[in-house]
Amino acid sequence: MINEHVSESDIQLYAWTPDAVAKTAIAHIEQCDHCRNAALSYQFIFGEIKDAPKPSFNFDLGSLVLQQLPLKKSASERSSILIWFWICISLLVVVPLYIFQSDLAVLFKGVSIFVIYSLAAAALIILIFRILEIYRRYQRKMDILNFS
Secondary structure (H helix, E strand, O other), rough: OOOOOOHHHHHHHHHHHHHOOHHHHHHHHHOOHHHHHHHHHHHHHHHHHHOOOOOOOOOOOOHHHHHOOOOOHHHHHHHHHHHHHHHHHHHHHHHHHOOOOOHHHHHHHOHHHHHHHHHHHHHHHHHHHHHHHHHHHHHHHHHHHOOO
């Protein structure tokens, strides 16, 4: 027999499944009035919890939650937004090019073709890195949302 009292977790385990506790702890619980009373109390509590009726709602929880969820945008709404976005971008690029076409020819007249291609390549590389950075930031935010 153990001279000290058995831990609360061992008493609870004994009350739930006596076979899972060490034999020395079982011997102590059976001989010690304090530990035996604690085990009986836990057995009573576990029995009452097991016999308690399952909670039920008197309303349809699923329909209440579904009513509060935002509706998804339809594919036609998303495609129309995308079309308007590309129209605006095209206008922002095409209209200035058309208005300043004669000035652009003079602007690049004395510049070698190598410099023009180098500037275009540098601008494209910067644009690609910015897009990748935005996408990575978006992925991190989505990961945070998914783990929450």
